[in-house]
Amino acid sequence: MRFNTRKWVKPEDLNANGTLFGGRLLSWIDEEAVLYSIIQLENKRVVTKYMSEINFLSTAEAGDIVEIGIEVVRFGTSSLTLKCEARNKMTQESIVTVDQLIMVNLNEAGKATPHGKTQIEYVTDRLAREGGEASKKS
Template sequence: MRFHTRKWVKPEDLNPNGTLFGGQLLAWIDEEAALYTIIQLENSKIVTKYISEINFMSSAKQGDIVEIGMEVVKFGRSSITMKCEARNKMTRETILTVDNIIMVNLGKNGKPSPHGKTKVEFVKDRLS
C-alpha cells in the first residue's frame, strides 16, 4: 500500500477524550480517496458511492502524524474500488482499515460515466 498523505493531529481534530475524532479521520480519508480517484481517472467530477465497514484499531493524540494509504482493489466500468489504511507515524500502529471505498466517475450530465481505465497509472508515466 502506498501512503500518499500525512496529517498532523491538531487541537481542533480531537474528541472529548483528547484523541483524534473518528469523523475527522474519515473526512481526511474521503478527501484522499477523491484526490486519488481524480488523478487516476483524470476527471474532477467524481463522487463517493460507498464506504464499507470501518475497523478502528487504535487512535492518535495531539501532535501525532497520521499517514493515509490507498490501494486500488479493482476498476469497474464507471467506478474505482480502493482499500485504505490509516496509521500513526509516531506509534507505528494501524489506526483503522477500510476494505472497500467505491468512487464513481461522472460525465458532463452528472450521471455515472465509463472511464476506460483498467490499471493504476502514475503521473510520471503519462508525461513520457
C-alpha cells in the same frame, strides 16, 4: 500500500476524550480517496458511492502524524474500488482500515459514465506518454 498523505493532528481534530475524532479521520480518508481517484481517472467529477465497514484499531493524539494509504482493488466500468489504511506515524500502529471505498466517475450531467481505465497509471508514465505524443506532432 503507498502512503502518500500525512496529516498533523491538531487540537481542533480531537474528541471529548482528547484523541483523534473518528469523523475527522474519515473526512481525511474520503478526501484522499477522491483526490487519488481524480488523478487516476483524469476527471474532477468523482464522488464517493460506498464505504465498507470501518474498523478502528487504535488512535492518535494531538501532535501525532497520521499517514493515509490508498490501494486500488479493482477498476469497474464507471467506478474505482479502493482500500485504505490510516496509521499513526509516531506509534507505527494502524488506526483504521477500510476494505472498500467505491468511487464513481461522473459526466457533466452528474451521471455515472465509463472512464476507460483498466490499470493504475503513475504520473511518470502519463508524462512519458504525453511526451511521446508531443514529439510525434513535431
